[in-house]
Amino acid sequence: MSTKPNFFERAQAVARKIPYGCVTSYGAIARYLGASKSARTVGWAMNASHLDDSIPAHRVVNSKGILTGKHHFDGTNLMQQLLESEGVRIENYQIISFQEIFWDPSLELKNYSLKTQQNK
DNA sequence: CCTGTGACATAAG
DNA sequence: CCTTATGCCACAG
Numbered sequence: 001m002s003t004k005p006n007f008f009e010r011a012q013a014v015a016r017k018i019p020y021g022c023v024t025s026y027g028a029i030a031r032y033l034g035a036s037k038s039a040r041t042v043g044w045a046m047n048a049s050h051l052d053d054s055i056p057a058h059r060v061v062n063s064k065g066i067l068t069g070k071h072h073f074d075g076t077n078l079m080q081q082l083l084e085s086e087g088v089r090i091e092n093y094q095i096i097s098f099q100e101i102f103w104d105p106s107l108e109l110k111n112y113s114l115k116t117q118q119n120k
Numbered sequence: 121c122c123t124g125t126g127a128c129a130t131a132a133g
Numbered sequence: 134c135c136t137t138a139t140g141c142c143a144c145a146g
Contacts, residue, residue: 007143026128030142036129036135038142043127050127062128069127079127123146132138 007033011045012052014105018059021086022103023095025063032105047072058082065098 014029024037026046035041042060049055050072058079062068070079070093080090089096 030128035142037140038139039128040126044125046127057127058124060127063130067127072127073146125145126143128141130138130140133136 007035007038007041008045008048009041011042012049012055014045015049015055015057015060017105018056021088022101023059023065023088023098024064024103024105025081026062027063028102028104028106029060033056043069056082059086059103061095061098065095065102067093067095 010033011029014032016023018024024031026042027036030036032044033042045109046055046057046060046069051055054089058067058073060069067083067090070077073079075081080093082089083095088101095101
């Protein structure tokens, strides 16, 4: 625990925890990692995660709920299709009811800590 | 150590 | 809503 994993590793870990049909923002992840100003680096971590199938990078958008990173996916609208496939309504590359499906990693963290430390 | 980069965030026009 | 500009941080070379 003394060792501090790379920022990428942590960001990817959070991205993996995003529930199905939910989304979050780069800033939220960055804030969760304690670096609210390094949201850009989070996006970069997603870029590296692009090689990992276990990381649903399509569930990560910017603070406005816009699929800013859609251009980095294979297709032009692959990201949108993936999200819509999960029940996420999108219009003009912007997530509708963004706040309703927004998933804050810090909430999950709090839950984890409160839940218990004996398990996991 | 310095430089470049980037899927952000925010502010201003 | 759009574009432009600035800050900010982590990582690669």
